[in-house]
Amino acid sequence: MRIPVACACFALLSHQTVLAKPLQPAGKWVVDFGDSRCVAQRIYGEAGNPIYLHVKAPAVGDGLQLSVAVKGSNGYGVQESAKLTFGNGAPIQLSQLRFGVEKKQVRMVNLTKAQIGQLASASELRWSTANLDHSMPLGPMGNLIKIVEKCRSTLGDYWNGTPEKMALLQQTPTMNTTIRRLFSTNDYPSQAVFNDQSGTAHIVALIDEKGQMADCMVVETSGAAVLDAQTCIIMRKRGKFSPAVGADGKPAKGIFAQRVRWEMP
Numbered sequence: 001m002r003i004p005v006a007c008a009c010f011a012l013l014s015h016q017t018v019l020a021k022p023l024q025p026a027g028k029w030v031v032d033f034g035d036s037r038c039v040a041q042r043i044y045g046e047a048g049n050p051i052y053l054h055v056k057a058p059a060v061g062d063g064l065q066l067s068v069a070v071k072g073s074n075g076y077g078v079q080e081s082a083k084l085t086f087g088n089g090a091p092i093q094l095s096q097l098r099f100g101v102e103k104k105q106v107r108m109v110n111l112t113k114a115q116i117g118q119l120a121s122a123s124e125l126r127w128s129t130a131n132l133d134h135s136m137p138l139g140p141m142g143n144l145i146k147i148v149e150k151c152r153s154t155l156g157d158y159w160n161g162t163p164e165k166m167a168l169l170q171q172t173p174t175m176n177t178t179i180r181r182l183f184s185t186n187d188y189p190s191q192a193v194f195n196d197q198s199g200t201a202h203i204v205a206l207i208d209e210k211g212q213m214a215d216c217m218v219v220e221t222s223g224a225a226v227l228d229a230q231t232c233i234i235m236r237k238r239g240k241f242s243p244a245v246g247a248d249g250k251p252a253k254g255i256f257a258q259r260v261r262w263e264m265p
Contacts, residue, residue, distance in 0.1 A: 022124075022135045023051060029139065031147050035158065036206055036214040038151035040144055044136055052104075053125070053136055055144070057152040058204050059255055060161045061219030062113040064148070068127055068134060072105030079191045079226040082109060082129045087122035096129070097225035107132070110221040110228055120145040159206050160244060161255035170245040173207035173254040182238050185265035189226040193264065197224040200261045201231040209251040211241040219257075227262045 023044035032039045040055040049071060056065040066084075082096040094109045107129065111119065119125070120142045126135045138144075156162050160169060175182075192198075199222030206214040216232035235258070244254025 022137060025137065025139070026050065029144050031144075031151055033151050033154060036155075038148060038155050040148050042136075042139075044134075051134065051136075055148060056217070057148050057155075058217040058219050059152065059155040059159050059206060059215075060204055060257070061202075062116070063217075063219040063221070064111045064116050064119075065108060065217065066111055066119070067106055067108040068136075069104040069106045071103065073100050074103065075100035075105075077226065077229055079189075079195075079224065080107075080129055082107065082127065084109065084115075085126040085128075086115075086118040087124055089118055089122070091126075091128070092118075095221075095223060095225040097229050098129075109225070110218050112221070116145065156255070159253045159255050160246075161204075168247045169252060169254065170247065170249065173205075173211070173244045173256040174242045175256065175258075176240040176242060179258065179260060183234055183260065187230060187234055188262065188265050189230050191226050192224050192262070195224070196264065197222075197227065198261075198263050199223045199227055200259050201228050202257070202259045203231050203235065205232075205235060205239070205241075205256045205258075207241045207243055207254050207256050209243050209253060211243045211251075213239065213241065220259075222262060224262075231260045231262075 026043040026045060029040050029042045038057040042053050044051040052069040054067045077097050077099040080096050080098050082094050083091040084094055085091045092115060096107050096109045098107050122138060122141055124135060124137050157165060160166060201218055201222040202220035203216055204219050205216045208214055213236055216235050218228045221228050243251040246252035
């Protein structure tokens, strides 16, 4: 899924903060063991106005992507500040990306390994922004994280990303150009320029036997949501890949990993 990042700051949807009140789950957690994704979803609220909480894991690495989606209009990506509170812990200030897709407004953050540990031990999540405040009971998150980790392991094995599978490859996927040629100063998001933000985004991409990218995900955040998002956007839009080569000499699935350093132009 491509998430266009805005080149200018957008106004918030509303300046009125909605106070947090616990949202009731409308069902159990469901984990999608897909061929190119590992996503756990739980739905909250009423049937006519559902709120979706997603936990997504990359095929390799320690990161997790956390997102909450509500009904809304499609639109470009905007970086905002968010506070996430896991259980009784102290609020964590994070950089979130808000965007509209498939008639939903999505707020998305990338979690570090330490933050994932806090999530795993929490029984409730509070997600607060300038115009939204949701409190969601989570259930046994430790068990869910274990299932997501199992899904991650299965996905990594399927895409030849485990150390054992990588050792059998003659060659891992390669990009048919250099990072320096793929990115330009014009790609620097204006919000990151305005906020004087820089950092390194570490991404992994799933490359199939035809050299096509099946997914791109951040495994280590740059600390700026727009820089993380822009990294995968450019990789999807301009990246041309040669697939991995299996032990039999034929094209194979593989995982391409890359660190992209964003420095102020």
